[in-house]
Amino acid sequence: MRIPYFPGCTLHSKAKGLDDSTRGSLAALGIELTELPQWTCCGTVFPLAQDNYIGMVAAARILANAAKEEGGKLVTVCSFCYHVLKRVNYVIKNNLEARKKLNDYLEENYAGEIEPVHPLQICKENVGLDAIRDKATRNLKGLKVACYYGCMLVRPASEMNFDDPENPTIMEELVSAIGAEVVEYSYKTTCCGSYQILYDNDLVMQKVEEILNSATAKGAEAIITSCPLCQFNLDWSQEKILQKNAGFQKIPVLYFTQLLGLALELPQESLGLDQHYVDPRPLLVGA
Amino acid sequence: MAMDLSSKISRDLIERIKEISGQNANLCMQCGTCSASCTGREVMDFPPRQVMRMIQLGNTKALNLKSIWVCSTCLICTARCPRGIDIARLMEALRVINLRQGREVLVAEKIPLELLTEVPQMALTSGFRKLSA
Numbered sequence A: 001m002r003i004p005y006f007p008g009c010t011l012h013s014k015a016k017g018l019d020d021s022t023r024g025s026l027a028a029l030g031i032e033l034t035e036l037p038q039w040t041c042c043g044t045v046f047p048l049a050q051d052n053y054i055g056m057v058a059a060a061r062i063l064a065n066a067a068k069e070e071g072g073k074l075v076t077v078c079s080f081c082y083h084v085l086k087r088v089n090y091v092i093k094n095n096l097e098a099r100k101k102l103n104d105y106l107e108e109n110y111a112g113e114i115e116p117v118h119p120l121q122i123c124k125e126n127v128g129l130d131a132i133r134d135k136a137t138r139n140l141k142g143l144k145v146a147c148y149y150g151c152m153l154v155r156p157a158s159e160m161n162f163d164d165p166e167n168p169t170i171m172e173e174l175v176s177a178i179g180a181e182v183v184e185y186s187y188k189t190t191c192c193g194s195y196q197i198l199y200d201n202d203l204v205m206q207k208v209e210e211i212l213n214s215a216t217a218k219g220a221e222a223i224i225t226s227c228p229l230c231q232f233n234l235d236w237s238q239e240k241i242l243q244k245n246a247g248f249q250k251i252p253v254l255y256f257t258q259l260l261g262l263a264l265e266l267p268q269e270s271l272g273l274d275q276h277y278v279d280p281r282p283l284l285v286g287a
Numbered sequence B: 001m002a003m004d005l006s007s008k009i010s011r012d013l014i015e016r017i018k019e020i021s022g023q024n025a026n027l028c029m030q031c032g033t034c035s036a037s038c039t040g041r042e043v044m045d046f047p048p049r050q051v052m053r054m055i056q057l058g059n060t061k062a063l064n065l066k067s068i069w070v071c072s073t074c075l076i077c078t079a080r081c082p083r084g085i086d087i088a089r090l091m092e093a094l095r096v097i098n099l100r101q102g103r104e105v106l107v108a109e110k111i112p113l114e115l116l117t118e119v120p121q122m123a124l125t126s127g128f129r130k131l132s133a
């Protein structure tokens, strides 16, 4: 099965490990991601001002281009890309005025036919968790994993229609399927502070400490996420937190696709495990 | 200080916020669910519930709050408001009124170099889209 794929701006550089491990693990599961022939940054954030159509143009163009490919779906894995593509698509589908304005601007005739999908959904709905269980030959038994969703995947529930907005479980189901142990904790859909890292660093440090402490208190040995910004905030901040609080316990923060790739026995070098601030390799591959 | 709801400045502000956000802040019953859930609450000067009250009253001080800039548009408040108000859109309206007048808080030169070179690209795009004019 081939599905058009939108990597987004960060996956060809700072989050290359997410790109490689997503393509690699889905390929191992029989899904080939074919990168859109032309794409730009999606704009990353969905404009919340009603009159800000220009903030939707980039995402609308990506969707309209994806509609020229076969299959009617567009895969994207970064939580921000998924959020903005899904919401702009929703607007184009349901708001005739917005549809007309965006189409006039782009000189397109796109009505929201594309279904933006996330690899977590592909794993569950297209591949199936049982098939993944069979293919996950590397034993991750005993590895305690906390799943972190953050804000963009699940909210607003009416438009994202992704999973339960307060208690999503799709990532946990995948973790169980590949044989690792799920750690339940309270902070999985709170926000890490997001782009506030650039403006109010303290806010992010505070949120990260809360999230990580809540996971490690429940025995988590690793955290997984699908968002390059969550990954960065949760990972990069740990050294700073440790400087202020000597009792702080560091924990590796990975992309869920890296864990999936390990379980599927993809070559370790292809997963970008060396690109994190808190090195996950001692825990995962005994390096 | 009591707000004079009839003052033209207040009425204009209420109207503009309504127009940009598409939300009716008058539905807010001041329960505080948004404040209790808010990601930025510890570093805000006024929590979302109080911002909602200022918007109801057309209090122009709402435009100068730190709160509107430390809102990370995480949508927890929006998801949980029992009155169905999309609070994040109201926060955005307050930012947007500032931004359209050239008032911004994120300035590239002020971002520490160690961060600027390390953050994922999407952080810069989203930060500048939300916090700079």
Ligand code: SF4
Binding pocket: B027, B028, B029, B030, B031, B032, B033, B034, B035, B048, B049, B052, B080, B081, B082, B083, B084, B085, B087
């Ligand atoms: S949650 Fe809604 S009703 Fe309650 S204080 Fe906040 S805005 Fe008002």
Ligand code: SF4
Binding pocket: B034, B037, B038, B039, B040, B041, B048, B070, B071, B072, B073, B074, B075, B076, B077, B078, B087, B088, B091
């Ligand atoms: S969207 Fe903004 S105001 Fe609402 S909870 Fe998140 S940070 Fe707070």
